[in-house]
Amino acid sequence: MMPDIGTLVQFALIILVLSQTLYKHTILYRIAESTYIGVAMATVLVNNLYAIRDKGLTKIAMGEPLYLIILVLGILTLTRISKEYSWLSRYPMALMIGAGLGISMRASVETNILKMAEATMLPLFGGTVNIIDNFLTVLIVISILVYFTFTMKQSTTTNYVSKFGRYSLLIGFGAFFGNAVIGRTTWLSSIIGTLVETVKIFLSG
């Protein structure tokens, strides 16, 4: 969907002003930055308030008293701003962290440990697909495990394996970084597209 000319111009102006960070932080840059942060925070706040209304207050109105306790606990988190009553905020925090960790840990064992370990147990010979991939996966897993084994002194052989593990890790981090760069470049591409589009509209009258 093509935005209207007013939106395009506003967008283009904000891009140009925010790009001044490459040169130096001018007053215009600071205005644009503060506006952006203000709008973003307001959006988050309003949407959160809607969520409290729709998911919490509606339930209380439906006659579910349990949600009243949750609402009170939610309000207690705000006591952090008071020196005198900040200790009260520990209760909802403890509940949130405890419940969150409990739910997460229960499901993590099967998903993040068992399934992942299962996925590394691959046929090295006679497999159906991609034996080189399988072989590399197993080799890299073992070498990285050796790299992170600190409980015993490494021999000359394990040193080589450990070094291979280290290089594998570095290649992995490189891939992470490369993907992040592609992502950010895509964002830049969209910004350039908007600027070019705005210029084209102006030139065509």
Place this chain on the structure above:
Amino acid sequence: MTGKNSSKSLYEQLKKVDSRYYIVWTLFIAMTIPYIIPLSIPIPINEPSRTLYEYIEAVKEDDVILWCSVYGGAYVEIGSDHEVIFIELLEKGAKIMMMGLAPEQAMISQRVISVVKPEEKGYEYGIDYVDFGFLPGGETAIAALSKNIQETFVTDIYGTPAEDIPLMSGIIDANDIDILIDFESGQNYIYFVRHFKTPYGTTILLPCAANTESEVTTFFDAGLIDAYAPGITGAATLELLSGRPGVSLRGVNTVSISQTVWGLFVIIGNIIYWSGRSKKGGQNA
């Protein structure tokens, strides 16, 4: 003697250059070219994205789709995935439940709806699709959702109770979901894997931002995610396969050019670095 001095001074000069300005401006100019002169760089078909498209193609009428969007700033990468998949699913007669795990996602879903305009194509809100907006609570909420969908959603974004929405009749828990699509730029997909895929075996499709691709691949290889479409390449693949060219197909050319420029900078940087090192080594010796 003169040659040696001049090459040394070139190295010294290059070392003094603040490369950031050159990188930014070269990238800016290189990436502007495809928007001014349309280029036809071949677009590689991304295999995981093809698999994702095949899943979408296999959707049957009345299949229940739960989709979650958590991407905000990555709209330029995932937004077109969102639109293409929405149109494809509506045309197949699937029932779509939308939700978001970030406060701004309610706006993103509304934007996608305003672009696709389902009502103009004869689809009806509440019968063909429903938007539940932002679901707060992170993983705890997802765990609750897998067990009791209507209780967890409570109301849609217009305040209509979930049990009064026609689409929701008969939808109780994760067993009633045929496909879960998570439009993702972070790591929230892990919640769905933990609470939908592992216990219930729900099919999970993941159009994701490029920066999450490395991690998502491990989940895909482990069979915990059924298909994914990474970044703008994935989105362009979906546009190409669905025959709905859009912003991603245009943008992917720019990204291809930028990657070439990045590659050149990496090569130049390495040449400068290693030539500097060998000179220092030579001097020390």
